[in-house]
Amino acid sequence: MEHERVRERESGLRRDLSSRQVGMIAVGGAIGTGLFLGSGLAISIAGPAVLLAYAVAALVALALAYALAEMMVVHPEAGGFGAIAHRYLGGMAGFVQRWIYWAAQVVNIGSEVVAAGIYFRFWYPEIPLWAPVVAFSAIMLAVNASAVRYFGEFEYWFAMIKVVTIVVFVGLGLVAIFFGLPGEPATGTGALTEHGGFLPNGIGAVWLALTVVTFSYLGTEAVSVTASESRNPTRDVPRAARGMVLRLALFYLLGMFVIVSILPWNSVSTGEELTQSPFVRLFDAAGVPAAAGVMNFVVLTAALSAMNTNLYVTSRMTYSLARDGYAPRWFAGLSRQGTPRRSLVLSAAGLALAAAVSALAPATAFPVLLGMALFGALLTWLIIFASQLAFRRRRAAAGLPASPVRLPGAPVTTVLAMAFVLAVLLTTPFTPQFAMAWKAGLPFVGVLVLAYLLIRRRARGGR
Template structure:
């Protein structure tokens, strides 16, 4: 197959995902518990100026979405950006990107299912953690093992819960800031400049917050992995990518703006747990009964939705590797429903290992795994942008027509985005929370790259 030729249909996989399902799958993978509970870290670094950080992060994610859409319209293949990297950057790049991304997603799945178990203990504190972790793992495996149409519909409504919650939160927050709530006067915008000013940490604090903010937008790339199972990838994938990033930017930007406008940023920065979440504080002020319990349910569904989507994309990535001979060929088999069952089970094995580490060594091994996940995701973004540059050069050299969807301002936009991601990657080493990402990520990346020749020889013999 020539590099300019696209795969019309992937044998075995079923094109059963609708445009609305693809859009919500992308939202589900990108919005986890970070906005509801984890945004305090970014606020502690930048103060109210974290609003700027989320706006910049949204622009970066939008560039990534356009770059992905430009390539996946032409190549709607299993493996998404990994298969495209293989095609335009070479087999080594495709191998490293896909295995790195697979490991990053499996680690994320383990952290999300463990977090979900902890949220259940909000109601039943004496419940052993392994009980909800095991139960949620089984349920999400069954959902992913069903037909892709069922998975898409399940994820659509599951992700809708957190989308509706964010919309309601933003609407209530704007009312609270401007006109006030019953029995509570309007807060105004004073909190944005009090307590040390708009940017108490200066430019340095704002830049350090970009590491956390960029992490919040990770998952944007997942939309490319739905192309091989989309009913109309040429229409649905670009539309879903654009809408998803616009909604993400709007949700994060408005959500964080409401948080720092209502809650003094030193308080938001140290908020720990569901009961102290700014969401709970606002819903309580609005007179919502049992706000903490309702919010805990929403955060629980957010974790499970992200887990389900990441399980889906990790299975498709393993399937893609097997198709190219870089993983056992059994992973390329699909069942009668068109589901890569063996690839799913392999991803579930990694889920189990990560969840066990999370329970047994939360202060040691699990932190190391999360560092690898973050490092792997940023490396994936770098290779996506590099693939887009090579994609454009190749099509121009072969006299092929440009993609119907194009990243505005490219290649300059692409180079700037790559430089920005690289700068964030280097900055990880200067943050206490994410320094392990570089310490663990670089050796891991070298290990994957060094294993390529042996895997390549085995694939050629087979």
């Protein structure tokens, strides 16, 4: 107990997140509107074989979760994987990783709040878009500014709505496939092979779909940031990391199996309209009253839940950078409840910018931001795996005991996962939706490296 109090004093944050809250925050951050509305894009690229892409990406995400848990059990620090990279790979890696991840998440937050505003206008189309965007931004910022236990409870129930919806969807889908819905015969699994075969566009299309599919698993890394505020990080973080990836794999694989078994893959929309969502079509066939309205509520909560979790992550990243001297020290201040409210100010500014860009210039500027976000997220994964290799090597050289949680098969597993992530990153220019990743991401990394060198030079000159 005394050891835990020392850790709390060192991080400055309060350990008020329960085990169930940590687990649901992890799921909430990883499941956004992509599953409900964006899954059609991956299906349109690979056809029914998209199941292979989701299975492969799930294995890599599981490796990432184990690698994070292995390190966070030993170092449950503010800043999560960014603080670990700083410790084992040096200041530049920690600086670049945390800032590019912060930028990636702020872009995601901006897109989610604009999406939430659009979903709200499904019921009230006469309201201007800016009104719900401002209102939801204020609400989510207030939730994050409160004590972390209130944030955790809020996110628990918001994420629960998504989880329950997916479970109901999968349950209804399996009944429709094998037994039939009331008044409807069983559909069977013929759609898996009847429209050009299981691999209608070839194995190359499955690889291209992996770019989109891997994007669905981004957010897996957010669980590590809760370690500094978990009541029992040694128990809760590994449990949440493993459980989250297994749930995600189950949700995505079963959800995709239901969709491509019931609907011809080439009829699944790649658009963002609620009326085109496979979820809406199935709920409508099952006789769910006002299926489109129900799904509108679900995707609204999905967007707000992802936004809520990402605001939490970005504020802790800024707080961690300020403590290490790589952001103004002012951002390291805490409220009486132990919340980094000052760091939320920076996230709020980024949120306002990203929301404005996504609303005013979605066809021009926002693809650049989205490309930067994807590049930053994949680079973050690469640095996490590199950190784990350095973590193991240094502990072994120092004769320190191994972590109580270990990634099976490492370091081979780690190297294979890194190769996969790098290959996906190199494939992004060939996927139209993410073609801007390298064009936007590389210059931004260059700016961050220069910023780090300037900060270091100024720090040395001040001594």
